[in-house]
Amino acid sequence: MTKMNPYLNFDGKAEEAFIFYKSVFGGEFPGVHKIGDAPGTEQLSAEEKNRVMHISLPINEHTTLMASDIIPSAGHKLTEGNNVHISLHPETREEADRLFAGLSAGGTVEMPLQETFWGAYYGSFKDKFGIQWMINVELGK
Known part of the structure; x- marks a missing residue:
């Protein structure tokens, strides 16, 4: 979920x-x-x-x-x-990748999904309708 x-x-x-x-x-x-x-x-x-x-x-x-x-x-x-x-917190990288690819299609990627210094797999983008999204998977959980 x-x-x-x-x-x-x-x-x-x-x-x-x-x-x-x-x-x-x-x-x-x-x-x-x-x-x-x-x-x-x-x-x-x-x-x-x-x-x-x-x-x-x-x-x-x-x-x-x-x-x-x-x-x-x-x-x-x-x-x-x-x-x-809107900040989404999927449980897996796979779900993050799926959501990121789907929602960012036709939009503008601000930060591609990547591991971060705060211990997460994170990315952000604006979708094709102008809505700002963040996707964050906590690593090591």
């Missing part, structure tokens, strides 16, 4: 927004990962290093709200329409 979660983008306000969402929904953050924690970010400003690379808030047993901040110096620009992604 593939899980599906809303994934939001912010321009430096992800942590603030999630503190607010936590005040409404309750719960705890499994972790708050900053952009400066990732390899290859040494050239970023202190402000960008302090932005959120990933934050999540479990809402219930089926849904987790997730988010990150954009990185302006990398050319990211937050505009209406790119601030929400």
